[in-house]
Amino acid sequence: MSGRIGITFGPDGVSENVERILKGIEVVWLKDLAEEDRPGELEKCDLLLCQFLTSKELTDGEWAALRNVPAVQTVSAGVDQVPMDRLGDDTDLYANVGGWAPPIAEHVLAMALCCSRRLVQQTRDLSDGIFGFMGYGLKTLKEKVALIVGYGGIGRETASVLSRFGMEVQGLGRRRPEDSLLSRGWTMSELKEALGQADLVVLALPLTKETEGLFDDDILTSMKDDAILVNIARAAIVDEGALYRRLKSSPDFFAALDVWWNEPRDGGAFSTDEPLMELPNLVGSSHNSNQTETAPREALEIALENCLRIVDGNGPSGLVRKDEYLR
Structure with a gap:
């Protein structure tokens, strides 16, 4: 060669x-x-x-x-x-x-578990002296439906991890995904229907002209009131204000974000336009889901x-x- x-x-x-x-x-x-x-x-x-x-x-x-x-x-x-x-x-x-698929898929699972087991709220309560032994409505991921929006390399690795964890995994893409890991494939034209039956939604699609702002008020309200949204793709796929409104109005709806709308890459201070960090149903990481040794x-x-x-x-x-x- x-x-x-x-x-x-x-x-x-x-x-x-x-x-x-x-x-x-x-x-x-x-x-x-x-x-x-x-x-x-x-x-x-x-x-x-x-x-x-x-x-x-x-x-x-x-x-x-x-x-x-x-x-x-x-x-x-x-x-x-x-x-x-x-x-x-x-x-x-x-x-x-x-x-970068293997570490990102691990991160998706970690974020989903953090939400389903209410770890952020429990940590905050413990720091305030509250020992809420039975008070959090903890949930399992096993046998729940996971929808992966964007079924490329990261999406498929995430499907592999979640299926081994006992979840029913579905995939959605521009073309209907067909994979032995999936119980069902969807196309973008079926997005709202697919979201309406999913317990965990993972965003793994690229930021393009078509996907910028895709997850607006209308799309977010089509999700279950107790769903978990994990975004390891790009922040601009989700409308920040719409996400804040959904989280604020639906306390059992959780979002886990590895990507943000304003990411300080020059050592500056991190901030969001909406007061997302005040919410107990938000989990975050610093755009480092791909990082391992x-x-x-x-x-x-x-x-x-x-x-x-x-x-x-x-x-x-x-x-x-x-x-x-x-x-």
């Missing part, structure tokens, strides 16, 4: 895995080159491997050169941060499908394997429809 792959990160800490998986491929470590040499070397590549492909990840010269590169693979699963208009029309973009290495390996398939033309996964994204 031959080919030339440019990489925007490393080589420290990743070169061993890169060389092992991309054996026979010429690897260009762009960070090791002088800045003025990078665009020319990038332009000669068959593929670029990058972390997120944000605007700041490449210089203007590198972005211009990238328009002539046939393909880009991200290590990240999501690609809504990519400035799509800076990619060439003929440049294929591949997301890292399933790359082994996850970065495992995700990189999956991305590298897909790079081989791209260069070899051997059925790569994760091809992105660039025109569906917000920018």
Whole structure:
């Protein structure tokens, strides 16, 4: 196998895995080159491997050169941060499908259990000296219906985890999912009907033009009054005000959020527009559902394997429809 792959990160800490998986491929470590040499070397590549492909990840010269590169693979699963208009029309973009799925699926289960066992409220009460031995209406997940909205790599791994926990798992996608893990598949046109019979709803779909603000007042009120909503996708899929109103009016309705509308990535203070953090039926984490001690290495390996398939033309996964994204 031959080919030339440019990489925007490393080589420290990743070169061993890169060389092992991309054996026979010429690897260009762009960070090791002088800045003025990078665009020319990038332009000669068959593929670029990058972390997120944000605007700041490449210089203007590198972005211009990238328009002539046939393909880009991200290590990240999501690609809504990519400035799509800076990619060439003929440049294929591949997301890292399933790359971060195992830790995220574990996180979904942890969040669902935190809600069903009322752990946030119990912790708050204990800190206030309240020992509510029988007072929380604790629930089981076993034999309940879980609906996974967005049935890609993360969705399928989540289905595997939840089914082993004894849940009946259903999937919903643009096309009706068919999988031995699922008791039923739904399409987006059936969203409200599917939500109305689910006890746990997991959002694992990408943020696109069609999904931005999808979970508004109308959609949220179609869910059961005692349902659990877990969002490990993107915050903007859910309308913040609508979620606050649903949580406030339905104390047995729970939401568990790993993603937020205003995420301070520069060390700033975290805040929400609505007073969500005051609510006892909200569980949160700091957009770190993908983080474990082994996850970065495992995700990189999956991305590298897909790079081989791209260069070899051997059925790569994760091809992105660039025109569906917000920018």
